[in-house]
Amino acid sequence: MEMLNPHCGIERDNRGVVRLTICNAGSLNILSSAVTNGVREGFEKLAGDKDIRAVILAGQSEKSMIGGADIKEMAKLDQQSAEAFITRLRDLCEAVRNFPAPVIARLPGWCLGGGLEVAAACDFRIAAHDAKFGMPEVRVGIPSVIHAALLPRLIGWGRARWLVMTAENIDASTALAWGLVDVVAKQGGLDAAVEHTVKALLECGPEALRSQKVLLRQWEELPLTESVNLSVGVFGQSFLTGEPQRLMQGFLDRKR
Incomplete structure (x- = not known):
């Protein structure tokens, strides 16, 4: 230790x-x-x-x-x-x-x-x-x-x-x-x-988990409509990490 x-x-x-x-x-x-x-x-x-x-x-x-x-x-x-x-x-x-x-x-x-x-x-x-x-x-x-x-x-x-x-x-x-x-x-x-x-x-995307944790903290604080609308941009930004493309393609490849 x-x-x-x-x-x-x-x-x-x-x-x-x-x-x-x-x-x-x-x-x-x-x-x-x-x-x-x-x-x-x-x-x-x-x-x-x-x-x-x-x-x-x-x-x-x-x-x-x-x-x-x-x-x-x-x-x-x-x-x-x-x-x-x-x-x-x-x-x-x-x-x-x-x-x-x-x-x-x-x-x-x-x-x-x-x-x-x-x-x-x-x-x-x-x-x-x-x-x-x-x-x-x-x-x-x-x-x-x-x-x-x-x-x-x-x-x-x-x-x-x-x-x-x-x-x-x-x-x-x-x-x-x-x-x-x-x-x-x-x-x-x-x-x-x-x-x-x-x-x-x-098993989860590390960037997605970090993003999800931030969202959860914001959901604790914000009114519902604001929480819903705020998360649209966060969803879009997740595609800048490359993680969705990699993990979704892996999912599709396993399904074949």
Whole structure:
């Protein structure tokens, strides 16, 4: 594993798939300011690499991808330092959300609070059979903020309200039924489930996937008619890459 900084290690295979591991953050991979900055810097450093086809975001231990934000650090905050703390976490979530290639959250064990916000900013969430999810902030006197705002879009208002206002945890099967995660792996099969998704992405045109990710982000923000009309030009531009011609011809050749 190559260490980009003390809290961010990367492994890259010959397919252009990068596993980005959150390191030296305790057994639950807790987001202190230093860890948050380290992981964000890792994503920002990799963002310009056009050869990356997908990123798997993982924690160093099997207890969690990210267990949450650092309560020891937060307990000492005041208004000004609290805003600085949460801005750092927002910037990490945005670095994930804006990363040009697809990002897969590998979710063993606990995924709580800031960890669930980072997971929500990923494109895909693949959970272990015994994973647990929750937004416990209100129990420690703070609201869930920043990328918790993605939750109503993912799971609907009622379920998002349940998570952020009751602070109750849900299990993996509930998370799947709610649409909070995309896949729940069989016992012992988390990496196989991640690899299945990686293989599906590698079958797709890399430029098309990058373009699709940008469109999806815009669709989250824009009114429907604008989303529809905006995408006409994006469709046309895709033919400048040469990818449609190559992949469509390959499809036609296989049909003969």
